[in-house]
Amino acid sequence: MDASLILQMTLATIGAVVLYTFIGFVPGTDETSVLMPVTLAIVLAGVQPIVVLTFFIAAIITLNLMNAIPTALVGLPGGVMSTPMIEHALYLKDRGLAATSIKKMATGSIIGTAIAVPVSLLLANVLAPFSESVKEYAPLLFVFGAIFLALIGKNKILALMSIIPLALLFQGLRYLYWGIGAVPQDKSVTTSFFLGITIGPLIVSLLGLLNKQARDQLPRHEQKDIILDTTEEKGALRHPLRTISKKEAATSGIVSLLSNFLFFLSPVGLTILFGEAVSNKEKDPEKKASMAITSMSALSHATYLSGIIIPLIALGIPLSPVAVGPANALFNAPPVLTIDHNLHHILSTNEFIFAIIFAAVIASVITYFIAVKYARKMTAFVLKRIPHEAILGLFxxxxxxxxxxxxxxxxxxxxxxVGIVCGTLNKMGVNYGVQFMILYAAPWLATHLLLN
Amino acid sequence: MKKNLIEIWGDLVALKDLLIAIAICSVTTMGGFFLAPSTDATKQLFFGLAGAVIGFILSSILIKPKRTVTEEEK
Incomplete structure (x- = not known):
């Protein structure tokens, strides 16, 4: 490994931290839609695989923590992963403890990262010998993956029913493009369909606005009033472990550890499940809320990191909600990366370990510092200067x-x-994970349905 | 104050401003794309992305966020 590669990795880490610090503060942005397109662009631009991996790991560590900050300061979740914290963060904010809760979240994120990185690296290496036999069945596994994600979601029958029709839509478009020569026969359009799924709900909302009757019936709002508490607290930068109690540290550590073994489940689901379970054990409402935000912050990091590290190193196929969603570009970004030739095949185990630890350590240190020192100023800047319209326009x-x-x-x-169909299904209750998995399962499904 | 804002994707927007932002970003992005040599997909992507960022900055300058932020000490 030479110096120029280390320099590129450092720049990638810092770039990810800067970019996702800003994006993280923007209320309401979905992780998949902010991580996937940027990672994809970097892969397609021909950046070295190890640098891409560094970027992605730094990005998820930054984004998960920064998403939690507006939740603590103004009660607006920065992203989907911080929605479970809203209630608890609001409780602490109303007691004037917003700054304390940010510190607890920042420490939680370090605990989650510190546990998830070694444990999932270890788990990945334990699982790796089975990967050859797993890969033979990859097409079928995606079908089972779609069924599995449908069954663990909220609307099971609806999600199951959407599998085949959606697969037909994707394959229908692919065969059409081949038929009319829009793309060469050996190219399978994937990435833009992924984006279509991601942006679906937004497209449906925007198109709905074109219906005058529906538009007139929409609830209208006044400008949103947001109160930012500027009370300064003393001792701004402290040793991470001094911001939380021993019990909070131990509990966060244990739930982070457990969540690693469940990497194939939805991160937000796990965060709610474990976070609520441990915080409900606390009787005192203030202790309960602070246990919740600390453990949930640790969990959101641990679930995300294990959801990407384990499938990437052990399997090379995206068999977890994180891998198939936000991290999809690391597995499949034709023509640079494909399912048979992606980071899993290109990087050695040592390169994986080095890049992941490198990104995790640098990103954790910088984001901890930013979160504790500049959270308030940055929230104020984003809320005052960045219009939501510009973000939608960018997407x-x-x-x-x-x-x-x-x-x-x-x-x-x-x-x-794709956006209209997937967005409608999404609004009806079929989540992203199922839809992404269907896209992978589509080729197998379409060719095995000829029963006549 | 007049109630004329609608909620999309977790935050409030004014319809007219939204149309302006989408128009600006689309024009700068695709403008960047078509400026790049049509034989080089990487350059097309990069020019397009640069266009997107320019569009984003332009719309951020032209459009006011629909949030009133009050800073106060408790």
Missing amino acids: ISFILLLAYLDAGFINIFGVLL
């Missing part, structure tokens, strides 16, 4: 660009179609 133009790059002009409408 839409991203989709346009990547759709065009993937299969030309026609694909803008193909992605629009």
Whole structure:
């Protein structure tokens, strides 16, 4: 490993921290839609695989912590992973403890990372020998994956029913593109369909606005009033472990450890499950809320890291909700990475370990510092200066660009179609994980349905 | 104050501003894309992304966020 590679990895880590610190503070942004397109762009740009991995690990560590900060300060969740914390963070904020809860979240994130990195590296190496036999059945595993994710979700029958029709939509578009020569026969359009799924709910909301009757019936709001507590607290930068109690530290550590073994489940689901379970044991409401935010912060890091590290190192196929969603570009970003030739195949075990630890340590230290020192200023900046309209505009133009790059002009409408169907299913209650898994399962499903 | 904002994706927007932002970002992004040599997919991606960032900055300058932030000490 030479110096220029280390320099690139350092720059990638710092770049990820800076970018996702800002994005993290923006209320309401979904992890998949902010992580996937950027990672994809970096992969397609031909950045070295080890640098891409460093970037991604630093990005999820930063994003998970920064998402929690607006939750603590103003009660607006920065992303989906911080929604479980809202109630508890609001309780602490109303008692003037917003700054304390940020410190607890920051420490929780360090605990979650410190546990998840070694444990999932270890687990991955234990599972790795089985990967060859697993890979033979990869196409079938995606089908089972889709069924499994449908069954652990909230709307089981609805999700199950959507599997085959959605698979037909994806394959239908692919065969159409091959048929009319929009893409060469050996190219399977994937990335822009992924984005179509991600952006689906937004597309459905935006198109709904074009219906005048529906538009007139929408609830109208006044400008949102947000109160930012500027009370300064003493002793701003302390040793991480002094911001939380021993019990909080131990509990966060244990739940983080447990969650690693459940890497194939949804991170947000695990965070709610374990976080609520341990905080409900506390009788005192203040202790309960602070146990909840500390453990949930640790959990959100641990579940995310294990969800990417284990499938990436052990299997090389995206068989976890994190791998198939936000981290998808690390497994499959044609033409640079494919299911048979991705980070799993390119990087050695030592390179994996080095890159992951490198990114985790640097990103944790910087984000801890930023969270504890500058949380308030950054929240104020983002809330005052960045209009939500600009963020939506940025997303839409991203989709346009990547759709065009993937299969030309026609694909803008193909992605629009995918967005309308997937967004509608999403609003009906079929979550992202199921839909992403269906995209992988689609080729097998379509060719095995000829029963006549 | 007039009630004219709608909620999309977790935050409030004004319809007119949203249309402006989408128009600006789309034009700068695809503008960047078509400026790049059409034989080089990597350059097309990069020019497009640069266009997207320019569009984002432009719309952030032109459009006011729909949030009133009050800072107060407890």
